[in-house]
Amino acid sequence: MFWEGRTTIAGDMHPDRWCILREGGISILHRTIPDSNSGAEGFAALPAERDVLDEIRRLASRLRTENGSLPGDLDFNIPIGWEERIGHLDDRPIRRLIIFLRSTGCEWVEKTGGCTMCGFYCATARGREISAEEYIAQFEHVMDAVDLEDYPVVSIYNDGNIFNEREMPVAAIEKICSYINGYENIKKVVVESRIDYSPDEHVVRMKKALNGRQLEVAFGFESADPRVMNLCINKGFSANNFDHFHSRMQGMGVLTKPLLLVKPPFLTESEAVNDILQTISYCVSRGIDYVDLEITTVEKHTVVHELWKNNLYRPPWLWSLIDLLQKCRERFGDRAHVYVSPWTYSVESLDWARNCGRCDAGIIRAIERYNRHFDPAEFEDLDCSCREGEWEEAFAKVDPRTIPERISEQLTYVQNSRVSYM
Numbered sequence: 001m002f003w004e005g006r007t008t009i010a011g012d013m014h015p016d017r018w019c020i021l022r023e024g025g026i027s028i029l030h031r032t033i034p035d036s037n038s039g040a041e042g043f044a045a046l047p048a049e050r051d052v053l054d055e056i057r058r059l060a061s062r063l064r065t066e067n068g069s070l071p072g073d074l075d076f077n078i079p080i081g082w083e084e085r086i087g088h089l090d091d092r093p094i095r096r097l098i099i100f101l102r103s104t105g106c107e108w109v110e111k112t113g114g115c116t117m118c119g120f121y122c123a124t125a126r127g128r129e130i131s132a133e134e135y136i137a138q139f140e141h142v143m144d145a146v147d148l149e150d151y152p153v154v155s156i157y158n159d160g161n162i163f164n165e166r167e168m169p170v171a172a173i174e175k176i177c178s179y180i181n182g183y184e185n186i187k188k189v190v191v192e193s194r195i196d197y198s199p200d201e202h203v204v205r206m207k208k209a210l211n212g213r214q215l216e217v218a219f220g221f222e223s224a225d226p227r228v229m230n231l232c233i234n235k236g237f238s239a240n241n242f243d244h245f246h247s248r249m250q251g252m253g254v255l256t257k258p259l260l261l262v263k264p265p266f267l268t269e270s271e272a273v274n275d276i277l278q279t280i281s282y283c284v285s286r287g288i289d290y291v292d293l294e295i296t297t298v299e300k301h302t303v304v305h306e307l308w309k310n311n312l313y314r315p316p317w318l319w320s321l322i323d324l325l326q327k328c329r330e331r332f333g334d335r336a337h338v339y340v341s342p343w344t345y346s347v348e349s350l351d352w353a354r355n356c357g358r359c360d361a362g363i364i365r366a367i368e369r370y371n372r373h374f375d376p377a378e379f380e381d382l383d384c385s386c387r388e389g390e391w392e393e394a395f396a397k398v399d400p401r402t403i404p405e406r407i408s409e410q411l412t413y414v415q416n417s418r419v420s421y422m
């Protein structure tokens with residue numbers, strides 16, 4: 001059962017894909033790109049952890065080379081698509097438009113193979129630079145098709161980093177902002193960009209070009225646990241970087257929205273829930289009261305896909321999500337507004353958050369209702385025999401191995417199965 005999407009796909013569609021959404025990320029790690037803006041330290045990996053990380057990156061990079069070639073008939077003047085979702089402004093639910101631009105592609109993928117769960121690169125031009133004129137034409141395409149005046153919040157996503165000049169020219173951002181200024185009802189614009197690809201001068205230029213409207217930068221914080229963030233996800237980033245980024249943005253009058261990843265690979269079901277609770281606690285301690293949960297799906301040409309093919313990964317149970325949202329309310333009350341992003345993305349998903357199949361649709365509808373006011377009372381009447389049976393069993397599972405041990409063993413298994421498959 002997929003989330004009930006209302007995505008409009010524009011133009012010719014890549015044969016691999018049918019739907020939309022994704023979110024940004026962050027980076028910084030030993031021997032990779034330094035975060036010239038943050039000055040904060042990267043993840044201080046132990047030697048054994050560095051070996052594991054190298055292994056992940058080797059596999060991730062190899063998988064990217066299996067992406068296949070870029071479809072020759074893609075029109076870069078047409079965006080991937082757009083979609084209406086619930087948004088929040090001044091604590092009220094409002095209509096939000098998400099625009100998915102066909103973009104150059106995330107530079108983190110080219111440098112390290114990318115994050116272990118992210119297959120968005122397949123929806124991009126895979127490094128072929130999209131010009132300012134092409135981006136502007138894509139936005140004009142949406143303006144012709146949708147009345148932007150209906151949307152107080154507009155999210156503009158580019159499957160990567162909007163403030164990275166190599167991925168998106170500033171001239172394109174400024175022109176798009178000048179179009180947005182023609183719509184009085186648009187109060188807030190949301191973009192996505194990694195910390196290390198968000199230089200102050202670009203952020204300031206966009207903020208200025210928006211003429212007093214709110215600017216929010218969404219970024220994949222994923223987890224406050226450095227081992228989860230860097231080893232399980234290959235985010236190349238640390239909580240220190242996040243702190244510095246958040247205060248930089250605050251100083252410029254820009255809002256930040258952390259995106260947290262529910263059930264990265266290599267974690268058990270209960271570890272995944274606890275990891276999010278700890279991460280939200282960290283965000284709350286930094287004065288952030290609104291976070292987005294991104295629920296891991298299985299996308300092609302990713303490390304998660306390789307694990308999934310070998311029965312080493314299962315997306316989270318929907319009961320785990322319900323459990324998590326109820327615990328968030330108990331623990332944080334109104335100090336944390338926890339939004340669940342629909343798990344429909346710009347690339348095809350092969351597997352997604354699910355229960356037994358019989359109760360999935362009702363739970364997804366309850367999460368949609370919950371998203372309006374963050375009220376877990378929506379979950380009170382939910383039940384199914386799979387909750388006390390299979391889910392409780394899955395939730396009780398314990399893995400005594402350390403995270404580096406798990407990664408090392410699972411990657412060896414994956415490599416061996418790839419060899420025997422070939």
Ligand code: SF4
Nearest residue numbers: 024025106114115118
């Ligand atoms: S690879 Fe990571 S940083 Fe790049 S778009 Fe995907 S999630 Fe974001």
Ligand SMILES: [Zn+2]
Nearest residue numbers: 356359384386
């Ligand atoms: Zn069920």
